[in-house]
Amino acid sequence: MARTVVGGVATDRPKVTYALIATCVAVYALQLLIPGLTDRLDFTPYLGRSEPWRLLTATFLHDNRSATHILFNMFALWQIGQFLEPVLGKLRFLALYLISALGGSVTYLLLASPPVSPIERLDSTWLIGTVGASGAVFGLFAALLGLARRLRVSQTGLLVLLAINMALPFFYPNIAWQAHLGGFATGLLVVAILLATRRRVLARWQWPALTLLVTVLVGLAVIKYAATDDDYLRAPRPVISEFAVSSVSTPATMSGLETA
Secondary structure, X not given: OOEOOOOOEOOOOOHHHHHHHHHXXXXXHHHHHOOOHHHHHOEOHHXXXXXXXXXXXXXXXXXXXXXHHHXXXXXXXXXXXXXXXXXXXXXXXXXXXXXXXXXXXXXXXXXXXXXXXXXXXXXXXXXXXXXXXXXXXXXXXXXXXXXXXXXXXXXXXHHHHHHHHHHHHHHOOOEOHHHHXXXXXXXXXXXXXXXXXXXXXXXXXXXXXXXXXXXXXXHHHHHHHHOOOOOOOOOOHHHHHHHHHHHOOOHHHHHOEEEO
């Protein structure tokens, strides 16, 4: 059985990539059909303390006000996945995707802070939900960069494409750059682990090392919540959202949602 450069089982067809795209599209259809589904599954730091599954569920959601968000992310996933999945193998590619997605959400959480005054509620990422697969996609970008030299892939094109994506938050509002940054950094860590344990003598440590990385990410989220006092924000999210809508007229703020 042929092995990949990181010890995975070689595969010809990017089945996991297709499955992830199909899942995101199916969830997007449900968002359009089921009112309130996005609010119940997005990642809002304020709600993540009691509903931690949002850290991952949000990464399969997309902005249901326009198809542009999901089309862009799925095109990027298809482009990178069809090349990267055969290189890593199905299981390692899936691990990279999911861990990067988690890393993006955790970073969004770590860089958010509860508002200390009513006026800060209008622009507090602690109260704004985020959705999108970009954190995971940026993790794939990072892995491809980490493997580029070994695979003899030109880094110039990748760096240009990455720079364009990194610059988008400066030109378009409501893009969760925190998730992009976190997904990219996590992707680098995942590919570093895969490369460091690719030799047979170290292969048995590959999955434990990845498990440790997940544990660290979860631990950081737990520490953030333990160190954060937001009990004074006892108003439920619909009340907070209504307050923001009634106080600000810009569409970006009224949506109460950031895209990743």
